[in-house]
Amino acid sequence: MYILKVLVEYANQSLDTTFDYLSNQYVETGCRVEISFRHRSIVGYVEMCSETSLTQDELEKSQGFKYQYIKSVIDQKPLLNKELLQLADYLAKLTLSPKIAVLQAMLPIQLKPNSTQGSGIRYEKYAVFKQDKLVKTVKQQEALAYMKEHKKVKVKDSPYSKAILDKLVEQTVIEYIQEEVKRDPFQDDIEMSQALKLSDDQQKVLFHISQKLGTYFTCLIHGVTGSGKTEVYLQLASQVIERQQSVLMMVPEIALTPMMVTAFKQRFGKKVAIIHSKLSSGERYDEYRRIEEGQVMVVVGARSAVFAPLKNIGLIIMDEEHDASYKQESTPRYLTSQVARKRALYHHCPLVLGSATPSLETYSRALKGVYDLCELPHRINQNPLPEVELIDMAQEIRKHNYSLFSSKMKTAIQSCLEKGEQVVLLLNKRGYASYMRCLDCGEVVKCPHCDVTLTYHKATQRLTCHYCDYSMPVSHTCPHCHSKQVKMVGYGTEKIEEQISQLFPLARVLRYDVDTTRKKNGHHRLLKEFEENKANVLVGTQMIAKGLDFPNVTFVGVLNADISLNIPDFRANERTYQLLEQVSGRSGRGSKQGTVMIQTYNPEHFVLQCVKEHDYQKFYQKEMKIRKLSHYPPFAHLVTLTIEGKDENEVKQSSQRIKTYLEKELTETVLGPAPCMIYRMSDEYRMRLMIKTTKSQMLYPVLSRVNDFYNKNKRKVRVICDFNPYTML
Structure with missing residues (x-):
């Protein structure tokens, strides 16, 4: 008889301890078991298994409480390898989180220690020829002849009915078998690509890192937008794969995953797996098992990919390392770079961080020599960075232009569309209107559960809270004084989409935000349409600012640069600089020169001036002085x-x-x-x-x-x- 120490599936601190259960068989640490807990059947996670010579009665007498037997063993082998088990312990202590919450963050839904998972394996039923002998009817004889010729046929694709096949099974001339079908989350046809010729700058970066493969260190690649960081990643990955080691490639946004996956699939084919939250649970389960079974050499994914069960990792890359989405904002509140460093140290491999706008913490460490620093200061096409113009919207109002678009931006968009080129417009606020106000009593419609206004979404005709997801049908009567004098105030991407269509007859508009990309493959579908020139204007939130590479985009417009600048957060300046510099970098990535216009009420602000000059160093020096005075990171x-x-x-x-x-x-x-x-x-x-x-x-x-x-x-x-x-x- 064995005593199991089991963590229960509930991720709260009061239950962050093991409970003892009995088992008639040995169960390995790291396996799930079905148990009864507080009169419910739930899933537990085995932390320890030890044999005992005592009977159940003797145990209960010595310990003073009743023991229960587990109901069943779910896994025959541990869910996580030794490295990931150690990582779970480390993260639980680092973030002061229940260990079960860490385990649930590390595993796909079918393997999470909880009672909601199902069997994620998908099977296909086949009919297989066994032997040739006389069967009862002519139709059955025809079916048998067909089976003899084809040997193995999917039952659903057979030209003969299942009733006839069942009769052949009864007569033992064919048999049914089940074969597992792996779901492929990447359906596009891939044309394999060859390594590109590197620029001198790229070659220096590649040489520097490749000379140190097999050792642990962190390297920052600081490269301007369009400088070819992705090709460096690909050629580094190729060298690592030649060494029979695996590569973990992370991007911050699900929006960026399709483009990075395409790049890696074109170079490495079926050796690539994908992990991100927009996969179906079945796809994620299959990808996880492909990785675990050693069928892939490269994993591309968003934040959760940092827990991919890769063995023998030779390289970890975090693209756009500065991005806030690398921070998990729910329990366990981990920083992806901390986890990546821990894994890189375990595997004695490099951790490569890439960004055109690195975080102040990362860049300061690189300047101090804590990290290696590699620079890519030029675009690979040798084109200059796009020219940035700041538009003072206060002057537009003085000229009695109350439109959301300055006169210069209207002219620039029209000119771009007439030339058959593409436009990207950034407004970091989704929805149609920011809030609904009563003109009689002055009341604003707020969320009943949060201290925020409800945002109006015209497509659904609802007012929605972007924090708790509460929503209500829009009413054109004030809920407080019942006046009919209500007005929608402010604007979001939905309204910009509508106005672009009204102002520019040549415009074919796509909106790219959380609302339009909710559905499965929504990100991929919209980006594909834009890439294929089915649309010539892309309106979006910050999701469009990073990593997107469309050669025909020659104009980028920012409609309200002050939104992120005025947030009361010590990182507001940094985030605004990063957002604006990154979105500027979407312009002029092909052979044509790009331009950028940024609308603001504060054109003299040093952040905007640094963006205008594409001067990261100037921004870094100024912001570091502010951080030092106020004792904020990286000084604390x-x-x-x-x-x-x-x-x-x-x-x-x-x-x-x-x-x-x-x-x-x-x-x-x-x-x-x-x-x-x-x-x-x-x-x-x-x-x-x-x-x-x-x-x-x-x-x-x-x-x-x-x-x-x-x-x-x-x-x-x-x-x-x-x-x-x-x-x-």
């Missing part, structure tokens, strides 16, 4: 504690108690408590404390005690510890 580590609960008074009181405790236990500066930018979200009130420190490791024992006190016991509030927070909402 940040940790935030968000205290949330349904009882407002309890949230405020608990926040103050935690502040007092932290000031008693720590020497670091503790800021707050202050209401979060969105004070109430999903019916919970939220207060925040912020700690600035140069030694974050010293905080762990103290924060762990706070975490245990509030989250492992039934309290009226919950505390979320976030190391390296990326959002201040």
Whole structure:
């Protein structure tokens, strides 16, 4: 008899411990088992299995509680290899998260330790010829002759009915077999490509990194947009594959995955697997097993791909390393680069970070020599970077132009379309209107569950909360005073799409945002249409700013550069520079010169001036001075504690108690408590404390005690510890 120590599937802190169960058979650590827990049948994850010579009665007598037997063993071998099991332990401690939450983040839905998974394997039924002998009817004889000729036929494709085939099975002349069908998430026909001739700059970068393959180090490739970073990645990957090692290639956005997958599939064919959240659960399960079974050499994917069960990794690449979507904003709140570094260290391989606009933290480490620094300062086509013009919208208003488009931008778009070229327009706000206001009483329609206004979506005729997904039908009557004088205020991508179609007869518009890409393969379908010139204007949110490479795009317009600049967040300047520089880089990537126009009410702002000059160094130096004065990263580590609960008074009181405790236990500066930018979200009130420190490791024992006190016991509030927070909402 064996005692199993089992983690249960519920990812909350109060259950972050093992429970003992009995088994008549040995079960390996890392396997799932079906158990009964609190009168429910759920899934558990085995942490340890040890043999005992005691009987069940003797065990219960010695331990003082009743033991239950497991119901069944789900897996015959562990779900995760030794490296990933160690990584799970590391992440749980690093993020102060329940270990089961880490395991659930690491695995595809069919393998997650929870009771909602199904059998993800898909089978095809075949009829197979066995022997030739006399059968009962002429029709059966014809079917048998057909089977003898073809040997093996899909039952659904057979020219003979299943009733006839069943009769042949009864007479033992054919048999049915089931064969697994692997789902392919990448359906496009691929034309294989050859390695391109590298520029001198690319060759230097390739040589520098390839000389150090087989050793652990981190390298930043700082290359302007269009400088050919992807080709360097491909040729590095080729060298690693020749060494019989695997490659992990990460991109921040699902939107970028199709383009990177295409590039890698064209070079490496079936050796490439894909991992991202837009795959169907079956596709993700099949891709995961292909990786686990060693059938692929390259994995391309978004954030969750960092947990791909690759063995013998020889290279890890994070493209657009600066992107905020590399930070997981729900439990476990990990930073992808931390996980990637841990895996690179385990496999003794390089971690390559690539960006035209690296994060200040990454670039400062590169300048200090902590990371290797490789520069790609020129575009591969030798074209200059696009000319950027800042349009002062205050002057447009003085000229009585109240349109969403400046007169110069209208002229530029019209000229571009007349020449048969393509336009990209960025507005980092989705929906049709920002909010609905009553002109009589002044009330704005807000979400009943969050302290935010509801955004109007014309396509669905609904007002929607972009934080909790609450929505309601739009009404043209004020819900407060019942006046009919209501007005839609502000604008989003949906309204821009409509106005472009009205203003420019030549325009064929595609909108690219969360709303238009929800469906399966939505990203891929829209980008393919734009690539094939079925549309000549692409309107989108920040999703269009990175990694997209369309040679016929010669004009990029930014409709309101001030949206991200005015957010009360210490990273607002950095994110705005990155967004604008990246979207500018979509223009003029082919043989034609590109232009960019940025509409703003603040054209003298240093961030916009740096974008105008494509001067990352100037931006870096100026922003670093600001960060140093205010003691923000990279000059300090940040940790935030968000205290949330349904009882407002309890949230405020608990926040103050935690502040007092932290000031008693720590020497670091503790800021707050202050209401979060969105004070109430999903019916919970939220207060925040912020700690600035140069030694974050010293905080762990103290924060762990706070975490245990509030989250492992039934309290009226919950505390979320976030190391390296990326959002201040």
